[in-house]
Structures are given as structure tokens and as C-alpha cells.
Amino acid sequence: MPKIxxxxxxPTLSKSSVQKTMESYCRAVKGVTFNDLYENYPDLYIDxxxxxxxLLQHDIIVLQHPFYWYSSPPIMKQWLDLVLEYNxxxxxxxNRLAGKKIFNALSCGGSKEAYKDTGYNRFPVNEYLLPFNQTAHLCKMEYxxxxxxxxxxxxxxxxxxxxxxxxASILKAFVNNEIQQEHYQHIEYLNELHLLSALNS
Ligand SMILES: Cc1cc2nc3c(=O)[nH]c(=O)nc-3n(C[C@H](O)[C@H](O)[C@H](O)COP(=O)(O)O)c2cc1C
Incomplete structure (x- = not known):
């Protein structure tokens, strides 16, 4: 069984509504380890x-965060900078992360329309996430x-x-090996997977 x-x-979880709710749902999924970076490293000194x-103990890595200035809060960058070491x-x-899967799970204030070329954010969310995508690629992970x-x-x-x-149902489906590459290779967001019959049974 893949482990997530x-x-x-x-940075301000006490004021959160969306991420706080996501946290409570995903913590309940068997096979998921929840690692709260700001709770563990309030001074940004990452172990x-x-x-x-x-990372070695898990197969699927989820970078979960609110979208802040078209990216993640800074501790995520600090974590990437320090933990993904050369060689x-x-x-x-x-090659220690080769073959693992990784994706962002984020919440944002802007609408889907705002993230179109005609909207005020001009570019789709996936384009803002290209640095994460390329980081994964360099580490031979599947983004x-x-x-x-x-x-x-x-x-x-x-x-x-x-x-x-x-x-939570998508995370559970990953843990149960119910999601294969063919299910997500042509979709924009993983949210679309809820249409999969495996997730609705
Ligand atoms: C510092 C800051 C920067 C933000 N930047 C963006 C942004 O670039 N794009 C966007 O759509 N929303 C942005 N937002 C809105 C947050 O993404 C949104 O409030 C958050 O995902 C809601 O989740 P929460 O209730 O867990 O805080 C920003 C909010 C803050 C506080």
C-alpha cells in the first residue's frame, strides 16, 4: 500500500477555515502522515x-498549503532548499526520491475564471506551480x-x-492503489478524479 x-x-492556522478543515479530513485517512512544518519548526530551523x-518512508508526497502570492508560504521553500540536498x-x-509521486494541494482566494488568460491573474494555477513541477522532475519524481x-x-x-x-476520498483512493496514471495524465486538477467510479463506490 502506498504511504502518503x-x-x-x-503560518496562521488559528485563523484558517479552509486548510483547517482539509487538515481534519486528511488526518483521518489511514496511511496518511500529517507533518505540520510551522508547528514543528516555528523558528524555521528544519531538521x-x-x-x-x-520522505524515504513515504511513496506519495503532498505539499498542502494556502496559495500566497502565487506560491506557497515561505517555510515550504525553506524545506525544499534544505532537505532536497545535492547528490x-x-x-x-x-536518486533517493526517484519514482515517488508528488503534488500540491492548495486553497486560493481567486476564482477559476480569475486564473484564465482573460482573468485578473492572467495565468492558470498550473503555470504558477511550474517551479514545483520542475523541482520534482529534477529529483526524478512524478509531478x-x-x-x-x-x-x-x-x-x-x-x-x-x-x-x-x-x-480525503482522493487520498484514500491513492492509499488503496485505485488511482493510476491513466486517470490523471490528461486532467488539470486532481479534484476531477471524484468522477472516478472507484471513488464513488
Ligand atoms: C499573504 C496572503 C497572500 C495571498 N495570496 C493569494 C494569491 O496569490 N492568490 C490567491 O488566489 N489567493 C491568495 N490569498 C488568499 C489565500 O490563498 C486564501 O485566503 C486561503 O487559501 C484560505 O485558506 P485558509 O482559510 O486556510 O487560510 C492570499 C492570502 C494571504 C493572507
Missing amino acids: LIQFAH VKKEQQL WAYGPEG LPPFVIHETYSMKQQTIDDHGKQY
Whole structure:
């Protein structure tokens, strides 16, 4: 069974509604390890060896965070900078993450329409995520489409719960090996996987 590691970054979780709800749903999924980076490293001093061990122990890595200035909160970058070492994660002898899957799971204020070439954000979310995509590629990992929750500002708790349940069902399907490459290779967001019959049975 694949094991999932959620690398979570929210600097003000006490004020969160969407990520807080996502957290509670995904923590309940068997086979998921939830690693709260701001809780573990409030001073940003990351335990590199511990984080590398965690990566080795899991098959699917999820970078879960609110979208801040078209990227992640800064601890996610700090974690990437320190943990993905040369000749460990990348470089001629850096094969430790090869073959693992990785994707972003994010929430953002902007609507899907706003992330079109005609919208005020001009580019799709997937284009803003290209540095994550290429980082994964350099580490010989497989970068999957992101799970994205749009329009968080006016979202009712019932809708947030629906997204949380959908997120958990997708994680569960990964743990149960019910999602294969053919299911996600042509989709924009992993959210579309909820149409899969395996997830609705
Ligand atoms: C510092 C900051 C930067 C933000 N940048 C963006 C952004 O670039 N694009 C966007 O759509 N939303 C942006 N937002 C909105 C957040 O993504 C949104 O409020 C968050 O995902 C909601 O989740 P939460 O309830 O867990 O905080 C930003 C919010 C903050 C506080």
C-alpha cells in the first residue's frame, strides 16, 4: 500500500477555515502522515535528517498549503532548499526520491475564471506551480496535477466540508492503489478524479 506524507504549511492556522478543515479530513485517512512544518519548526530551523527520513518512508508526497502570492508560504521553500540536498535528491548520485509521486494541494482566494488568460491573474494555477513541477522532475519524481480549492473568501462551511471530503476520498483512493496514471495524465486538477467510479463506490 502506498504511504502518503502531507507536508503542511500554514503560518496562521488559528485563523484558517479552509486548510483547517482539509487538515481534519486528511488526518483521518489511514496511511496518511500529517507533518505540520510551522508547528514543528516555528523558528524555521528544519531538521534535515528527520525530514529526509520521512520522505524515504513515504511513496506519495503532498505539499498542502494556502496559495500566497502565487506560491506557497515561505517555510515550504525553506524545506525544499534544505532537505532536497545535492547528490541526495538530485545530481549524479541523487536518486533517493526517484519514482515517488508528488503534488500540491492548495486553497486560493481567486476564482477559476480569475486564473484564465482573460482573468485578473492572467495565468492558470498550473503555470504558477511550474517551479514545483520542475523541482520534482529534477529529483526524478512524478509531478501530478494539483488539488485546488478556489474562491475561499466567501465559502460556506458546508462547501468547505464537501471539498475536505473529496480531498480525503482522493487520498484514500491513492492509499488503496485505485488511482493510476491513466486517470490523471490528461486532467488539470486532481479534484476531477471524484468522477472516478472507484471513488464513488
Ligand atoms: C499573504 C496572503 C497572500 C495571498 N495570496 C493569494 C494569491 O496569490 N492568490 C490567491 O488566489 N489567493 C491568495 N490569498 C488568499 C489565500 O490563498 C486564501 O485566503 C486561503 O487559501 C484560505 O485558506 P485558509 O482559510 O486556510 O487560510 C492570499 C492570502 C494571504 C493572507
